[in-house]
Amino acid sequence: MLSLRGGGDGCPYPDERPSHKRRVFHHLTYHYVFGWKAPYSLLSVPVVLGTIGGIGLLVGPLGLLWLKAKRDPDTDEPTQFGMDAGFLWLVFLTSFTGLALLALRETAGMGTLLAVHLGVVLGFFLTLPYGKFVQAVYRVAALVRAALERSRPMPE
Numbered sequence: 001m002l003s004l005r006g007g008g009d010g011c012p013y014p015d016e017r018p019s020h021k022r023r024v025f026h027h028l029t030y031h032y033v034f035g036w037k038a039p040y041s042l043l044s045v046p047v048v049l050g051t052i053g054g055i056g057l058l059v060g061p062l063g064l065l066w067l068k069a070k071r072d073p074d075t076d077e078p079t080q081f082g083m084d085a086g087f088l089w090l091v092f093l094t095s096f097t098g099l100a101l102l103a104l105r106e107t108a109g110m111g112t113l114l115a116v117h118l119g120v121v122l123g124f125f126l127t128l129p130y131g132k133f134v135q136a137v138y139r140v141a142a143l144v145r146a147a148l149e150r151s152r153p154m155p156e
Helices: 021-029 045-070 078-103 110-130 132-151
Strands: none
Touching (some): 045 078, 078 110, 078 132, 110 132
């Protein structure tokens, strides 16, 4: 926390008046809120919760892929299978490489694995607009439109 104090009345941001607001928001953005220093211990709250979530993101996509493989092909749209499976594999790989980073975080291979993990994450985000996940954006837009329509007075 000492590194962001600056030794004065704060920085002149967002206007000319000195303020500590920027320092406070920096503290909230990084790990300073609880005084925890990265890398976090294996039994820390962020690591334990992240590990539990990561395991869920391994089991969930594998289960969905298994169900998709067992599904009656006559009830499925065959052109959608590749994008669905690709998305599920990207979710799985994102979690797998993230958990591998945790397991190998103090080894010489961490740098390479980090590059692989970030590449998988980039691929995940680049493909989001082209799969079923984009329907979440459309659903939010539909809910906003419905709320706006309800708030307008009805013509008589």
